[in-house]
Amino acid sequence: MTSVFGSVSISLAAGFSILSIFLLLLYIRKGDYRLFLSGRRMAIVVSFLVIIATFILVNELISGNFNIDYVAHHTSHETPTIYKFSALWAGQSGSLLFWLFILSIFSLIAIYQNRNRYHKMMPWILVVIQMVQLFFLILTTFITNPFEPTKADFEVINGLGLNPLLQNLTMAIHPPILYLGFVGFTIPFAFAFASLMTNESGSLWIRSIRRWSLVAWLALSCGIILGGWWAYQELGWGGYWAWDPVENASFMPWLTGTALLHSIIIQEKKNMLRLWNMILIMLTFILTIFGTFLTRSGVMSSVHSFTQSPLGPFFLSFVIILLFICAFLIIKNLSNLKSDKRIESLTSRESGFLFNNVIFVTLCFAVFWGTIFPVITEAVQGTKITVGAPFFNQVTIPIGLFLLFLTGVGPLLAWRKTSTQNFKNNFTLPVILSLSSSLVFLLFGLRGYVVISLMLSVFVIASISMEFNRGIKSRVRRFNEPILSAFLTLIKKNRSRYGGYFVHLGIVLMFIGFTGQAFNLKKEIGLSINEQNHLGDINLKLVKLWSEERSNHFSWIAELLVTEDDGNIITSLRPEKRIYFHLDPNPDRRQPHSELDIYSTLKRDIYSVFSSIDTNNNIAFFQIMINPLVRFVWYGGYILVFGTFIALWPSNRRKLLL
Amino acid sequence: MFLLFLIFSGLFLFSIWPLFLEEIINDKEDYDLLNTLERRKSILYREIQYLDNEYFIDNINVEDYNSSRAEIVSEVSKIIDQINLQSSNQDI
Amino acid sequence: MSQKYKVILTVIGLSIITTFWILWSSFNPVNEKALVKFISVKEILDSNNIERVRIGGIVSDSSIIVTPSNRMEVFFNIKEGVSILPVRFVGARPDLFKHGAEVIVEGAYSNGLFNADMLQTKCASRYEGDLRDVSSYKLDEINI
Numbered sequence: 079m080t081s082v083f084g085s086v087s088i089s090l091a092a093g094f095s096i097l098s099i100f101l102l103l104l105y106i107r108k109g110d111y112r113l114f115l116s117g118r119r120m121a122i123v124v125s126f127l128v129i130i131a132t133f134i135l136v137n138e139l140i141s142g143n144f145n146i147d148y149v150a151h152h153t154s155h156e157t158p159t160i161y162k163f164s165a166l167w168a169g170q171s172g173s174l175l176f177w178l179f180i181l182s183i184f185s186l187i188a189i190y191q192n193r194n195r196y197h198k199m200m201p202w203i204l205v206v207i208q209m210v211q212l213f214f215l216i217l218t219t220f221i222t223n224p225f226e227p228t229k230a231d232f233e234v235i236n237g238l239g240l241n242p243l244l245q246n247l248t249m250a251i252h253p254p255i256l257y258l259g260f261v262g263f264t265i266p267f268a269f270a271f272a273s274l275m276t277n278e279s280g281s282l283w284i285r286s287i288r289r290w291s292l293v294a295w296l297a298l299s300c301g302i303i304l305g306g307w308w309a310y311q312e313l314g315w316g317g318y319w320a321w322d323p324v325e326n327a328s329f330m331p332w333l334t335g336t337a338l339l340h341s342i343i344i345q346e347k348k349n350m351l352r353l354w355n356m357i358l359i360m361l362t363f364i365l366t367i368f369g370t371f372l373t374r375s376g377v378m379s380s381v382h383s384f385t386q387s388p389l390g391p392f393f394l395s396f397v398i399i400l401l402f403i404c405a406f407l408i409i410k411n412l413s414n415l416k417s418d419k420r421i422e423s424l425t426s427r428e429s430g431f432l433f434n435n436v437i438f439v440t441l442c443f444a445v446f447w448g449t450i451f452p453v454i455t456e457a458v459q460g461t462k463i464t465v466g467a468p469f470f471n472q473v474t475i476p477i478g479l480f481l482l483f484l485t486g487v488g489p490l491l492a493w494r495k496t497s498t499q500n501f502k503n504n505f506t507l508p509v510i511l512s513l514s515s516s517l518v519f520l521l522f523g524l525r526g527y528v529v530i531s532l533m534l535s536v537f538v539i540a541s542i543s544m545e546f547n548r549g550i551k552s553r554v555r556r557f558n559e560p561i562l563s564a565f566l567t568l569i570k571k572n573r574s575r576y577g578g579y580f581v582h583l584g585i586v587l588m589f590i591g592f593t594g595q596a597f598n599l600k601k602e603i604g605l606s607i608n609e610q611n612h613l614g615d616i617n618l619k620l621v622k623l624w625s626e627e628r629s630n631h632f633s634w635i636a637e638l639l640v641t642e643d644d645g646n647i648i649t650s651l652r653p654e655k656r657i658y659f660h661l662d663p664n665p666d667r668r669q670p671h672s673e674l675d676i677y678s679t680l681k682r683d684i685y686s687v688f689s690s691i692d693t694n695n696n697i698a699f700f701q702i703m704i705n706p707l708v709r710f711v712w713y714g715g716y717i718l719v720f721g722t723f724i725a726l727w728p729s730n731r732r733k734l735l736l
Numbered sequence: 737m738f739l740l741f742l743i744f745s746g747l748f749l750f751s752i753w754p755l756f757l758e759e760i761i762n763d764k765e766d767y768d769l770l771n772t773l774e775r776r777k778s779i780l781y782r783e784i785q786y787l788d789n790e791y792f793i794d795n796i797n798v799e800d801y802n803s804s805r806a807e808i809v810s811e812v813s814k815i816i817d818q819i820n821l822q823s824s825n826q827d828i
Numbered sequence: 829m830s831q832k833y834k835v836i837l838t839v840i841g842l843s844i845i846t847t848f849w850i851l852w853s854s855f856n857p858v859n860e861k862a863l864v865k866f867i868s869v870k871e872i873l874d875s876n877n878i879e880r881v882r883i884g885g886i887v888s889d890s891s892i893i894v895t896p897s898n899r900m901e902v903f904f905n906i907k908e909g910v911s912i913l914p915v916r917f918v919g920a921r922p923d924l925f926k927h928g929a930e931v932i933v934e935g936a937y938s939n940g941l942f943n944a945d946m947l948q949t950k951c952a953s954r955y956e957g958d959l960r961d962v963s964s965y966k967l968d969e970i971n972i
């Protein structure tokens with residue numbers, strides 16, 4: 079009964095959405111304000127219905143109504159409640175409904191926030207949001223309905239449940255965070271679209287969407303970092319980023335979104351780069367839809383599986399239509415988008431921002447190219463050429479390092495034009511520091527990209543510190559403040575700017591962590607009791623090997639004593655080999671799982687995986703890895719989030735503006 | 737089923753209700769204009785403050801600073817004039 | 829030349845250089861692992877090329893043999909359609925590697941044996957397959 083209610087809710091929402099679009103367009107033509115009020119109320123009703131439908135599905139998932147196909151496929155009686163809840167986004171149709179749910183909440187917030195503002199743009203903003211909602215509503219109503227009844231010729235008493243290996247908290251929370259990021263870019267897109275339709279110049283609305291973009295960007299960053307962290311802790315191949323299409327799908331909008339956050343600053347301060355911002359907003363939104371298409375349509379596994387589900391063609395046509403509409407609108411409004419001011423000097427902060435943008439977009443293109451390369455080759459040549467991580471590393475490392483360089487240069491440049499005197503004042507110290515540090519690195523025997531990366535990291539840290547230093551000095555001079563309070567008020571007075579510098583600092587730390595990968599060591603070893611082997615400068619000795627029967631699995635546990643070459647004990651590691659469903663009579667249905675153990679310090683991680691066991695001879699096989707500097711990546715992530723929060727924190731004056 | 741019908745028709749009525757109101761004169765756009773001017777003003781004030789900060793930390797040279805500041809100040813004074821005009825119009 | 833054009837030229841130059849770099853890299857891969865052909869089992873059996881390729885298929889039933897002297901080494905058959913390919917792999921096996929698993933291997937083929945140095949199982953993000961009927965589980969184990 080209630081499932082019917084859910085199904086009816088989303089169908090009705092689709093109907094209301096069409097009506098709302100119709101009324102709003104009519105209002106735009108006729109100008110009768112009643113039409114607008116009614117259209118807006120309908121938009122509210124659409125969001126309301128979607129939220130109801132989502133709650134119904136969650137309720138069915140938690141109570142375990144296995145008459146619904148989605149519930150039967152993604153939960154079971156044994157599934158812990160929290161994972162019954164997260165089953166909402168575990169499968170295709172549920173995740174589309176969840177997407178709609180987030181969009182509905184965002185749409186309600188946007189309607190409330192702007193109830194007394196932007197009266198000219200608002201109808202168009204609503205139309206765009208409704209169009210996107212309608213697209214997803216059509217998908218969930220007609221193509222993958224989450225309320226579809228179960229098709230089975232027997233009564234389903236229990237569902238399939240969630241794979242126990244995926245019952246991991248990080249795995250459960252990282253998709254919704256990513257979705258927040260993906261969906262969040264819809265609102266800036268709606269504003270940009272509306273401004274093109276109404277010829278509204280971007281001086282005011284660009285500020286409103288800056289916060290939206292920043293929130294979406296933060297969510298996207300968190301989602302990406304959490305995904306990497308989960309892969310590192312659980313998957314056991316010793317890395318956090320594999321250039322997998324699913325990862326790339328979230329990385330591409332992150333890149334254009336980052337570019338957007340930078341160039342918005344220029345439009346705010348100088349009213350320049352308006353055309354460029356418009357392109358970036360639209361590109362970011364289209365990439366979020368394209369990303370969903372990549373991950374949901376199965377086109378990545380093979381072009382041929384693309385047409386098996388109608389979802390793929392639907393998404394692809396949506397993306398293509400969006401591309402055409404956006405290109406058309408931008409070309410039509412080209413003259414309005416021209417900025418009245420131009421960048422005046424190559425060595426100005428404005429041009430620094432512009433170059434950074436260009437690099438971000440080409441980096442995004444590189445990732446895009448690598449991601450769709452297999453699809454293109456399969457479609458054109460018939461043979462699919464897969465693109466491995468070495469390709470992505472080869473292409474993106476130089477581009478990424480150049481970006482790092484610009485991160486350091488940016489804060490040192492003055493607005494409009496950097497005078498020669500300025501050049502000397504600002505660049506001398508960072509350049510000297512980074513060059514001398516690179517000499518030290520070379521003396522230590524480091525070569526190639528590693529030296530460049532570390533040198534640039536020193537450069538960026540120096541330039542950020544100088545920027546803070548100058549700000550603090552000027553406050554101390556002008557207001558006679560003590561240094562610490564000058565530092566705090568400096569941040570408080572200009573949160574977005576100094577928060578941004580913290581984000582840069584986080585990125586630098588991450589780059590240091592990435593650089594550590596160049597020194598990764600890896601070895602596969604087999605050990606019997608009291609035997610030892612070594613890797614790099616450490617020795618590993620198997621001291622104990624035993625098995626335990628636990629509530630839902632069976633486990634072999636190995637205790638490895640890790641010592642330095644001179645005999646100092648570092649730690650002991652306890653990787654496990656678990657067998658889930660170990661009581662199943664069919665050996666092929668038992669599910670082995672390697673529970674890895676990591677000894678992590680700032681300098682390096684010692685990563686151990688129990689890969690297999692020879693029970694006859696009592697030999698255990700391990701994969702041992704030494705991954706230097708991985709912690710820097712996570713610390714960088716914390717600082718990035720911290721910096722973004724500083725930038726997002728509302729100051730009192732801001733309330734006036736929002 | 738009846739309940740369902742009731743709820744959905746309630747939602748429908750809620751959303752088409754405004755259509756049966758008497759015609760509303762849309763004065764929102766005038767209000768919008770004043771609002772926009774006020775926001776523009778506070779943005780420009782912040783811009784001046786920002787520019788001062790940049791100047792004190794040597795991120796901008798003297799001529800640029802003076803000319804940009806003069807530019808913003810004249811823009812603000814224009815906007816304040818407009819605001820005064822608008823609000824006096826509304827008072828009448 | 830005015831500064832304005834310098835800015836425009838730099839932007840164009842930057843984008844051309846990076847685009848060229850991306851295209852150049854896709855024709856000059858850094859190593860043989862960067863760009864690998866993905867071909868079917870039938871194709872590899874028909875041809876006799878020894879370049880590095882990637883193969884996908886199902887591990888055929890009861891074909892997995894772990895070498896007793898070196899437990900890191902494993903022999904198995906990959907089945908795709910009717911074609912069957914014998915594979916040798918040395919290294920740590922993924923957890924989901926078992927009979928009937930969908931796997932991807934990468935390596936070179938010579939003399940009737942595919943020497944793989946990479947073995948991946950398709951990620952089972954959820955249980956695939958049909959719903960269970962009553963006989964497949966014990967009801968008394970379920971605590972509701």
